[in-house]
Amino acid sequence: MRAGMExxxxxxxxxxxxxxxxxxxxxxxPSKRYPISNNGNPGGATETRFKARVTKQYLIHGSIGPSCAVAWFNDGVLTVWTHT
Known part of the structure; x- marks a missing residue:
């Protein structure tokens, strides 16, 4: 532990x-659109339109996906790759 820390x-x-x-x-x-469906008929034009902006402050308390760490000990040197 101490050798690794040093x-x-x-x-x-x-x-x-x-x-x-x-x-x-x-x-x-940059963004990319991912259509949910290109099938069907939207049902024609309408005069009613809605516009809104809804936001929420981010809570940074942990990963939202899988986490992983890989360690490699080679020639007396320990190398660690991790998501953090």
Whole structure:
């Protein structure tokens, strides 16, 4: 443990965006549409239209997907890759 701690080399990642501007930032990021269905008839035009913006502040408390770590001990050097 102590040898690992003394020889560990950390690299920084990208800065976390400010929470106050996260929703505007998300609109600027690249996106891709995934149609649910291209079948059927939308039923014709209507005069009623709705427009809304609904947001929720992000809660960063844990991963939303699977997590994994891989360790490789080679020539006396331990290398660890992890999601964190």
């Amino acid at each position: 020889s560990a080399k950390w690299s920084g990642g990208e800065a976390i965006p400010e929470a106050a501007g996260i929703h505007d930032l998300l609109k600027q990021l």
